Amino acid sequence: MGKPSRVKAALCYEVGKPLVIEEVMLEPPGKNEVKIRLAATAICHSDIHSFKGEHGTVPLPAVGGHEICGYVEEVGEGVTYVKPGDKVIGSIIPEGCGQCYYCKVGLSSQCTTNRLALYTPGKYFTQDGRRVTQYAGAVAGFAEYATIPEVNLVKVPDDLPEDRACLLACGVISGFGAVLNRAKVTVGSSVAVVGCGGVGLNAIQGALHVGAYPIIAVDVRDSKLETAKRFGASHAVNAKTEKDPVKKVYEITYDAWGVPTFRRIP
Ligand SMILES: [Zn+2]
Numbered sequence: 001m002g003k004p005s006r007v008k009a010a011l012c013y014e015v016g017k018p019l020v021i022e023e024v025m026l027e028p029p030g031k032n033e034v035k036i037r038l039a040a041t042a043i044c045h046s047d048i049h050s051f052k053g054e055h056g057t058v059p060l061p062a063v064g065g066h067e068i069c070g071y072v073e074e075v076g077e078g079v080t081y082v083k084p085g086d087k088v089i090g091s092i093i094p095e096g097c098g099q100c101y102y103c104k105v106g107l108s109s110q111c112t113t114n115r116l117a118l119y120t121p122g123k124y125f126t127q128d129g130r131r132v133t134q135y136a137g138a139v140a141g142f143a144e145y146a147t148i149p150e151v152n153l154v155k156v157p158d159d160l161p162e163d164r165a166c167l168l169a170c171g172v173i174s175g176f177g178a179v180l181n182r183a184k185v186t187v188g189s190s191v192a193v194v195g196c197g198g199v200g201l202n203a204i205q206g207a208l209h210v211g212a213y214p215i216i217a218v219d220v221r222d223s224k225l226e227t228a229k230r231f232g233a234s235h236a237v238n239a240k241t242e243k244d245p246v247k248k249v250y251e252i253t254y255d256a257w258g259v260p261t262f263r264r265i266p
């Protein structure tokens with residue numbers, strides 16, 4: 001196993017204060033771990049909540065960034081899924097072990113072996129020897145390099161742009177997955193998505209993907225509703241300017257006699 005390497009990272013030392021970019025030491029990949037050269041890391045609102053102190057107490061200093069795209073630099077012992085040079089995304093949600101009770105009933109996100117942790121003692125430590133917490137599991141992508149468990153990585157095609165691939169790691173799977181895997185929306189179902197940020201837009205994309213109609217975007221900003229339409233919403237309701245937004249959603253879904261509106265099968 002190699003020695004720790006010196007890398008730049010954006011650290012949170014105090015909630016509500018700007019992040020501090022400085023050099024930290026990064027431990028080399030251990031068993032079943034992979035060192036990633038980061039290419040793009042998106043900012044999820046959960047990172048912002050965390051660094052504002054709105055997600056409970058984060059042991060500080062901490063490194064955030066859990067929507068990442070990068071390239072495998074080095075692999076630790078036992079790693080078989082990836083090799084140096086592979087383009088990957090890294091997610092807070094690890095692959096399930098496939099053996100425990102939760103994996104066997106189809107809830108691999110609750111896996112008791114490969115646990116989903118909000119904060120973990122990280123692989124970075126400061127120049128004065130303090131261990132840095134990694135926010136959102138073991139990903140921690142606000143840095144030049146990160147050491148991440150193999151089970152948190154997914155290979156992606158080389159021609160997928162890095163700044164878009166990274167979004168697949170949290171916002172896309174949260175919204176798209178909620179529609180397909182949790183709500184199990186089927187073709188012809190009506191869908192209303194309340195809140196059209198990163199997750200909401202992907203719920204709308206998911207609803208379009210399964211052939212739902214109507215797909216009603218609800219938000220308080222017209223600019224977000226316009227974007228929602230580009231992502232597949234058939235209707236938009238501004239919950240701030242609409243007098244009775246709930247009634248409006250009903251109206252779109254049903255006509256005056258309570259009969260479902262014409263449902264378009266794409
Ligand atoms: Zn996130």
Ligand SMILES: [Zn+2]
Pocket residue numbers: 096097098099100101102103108110111112113114
């Ligand atoms: Zn499991």
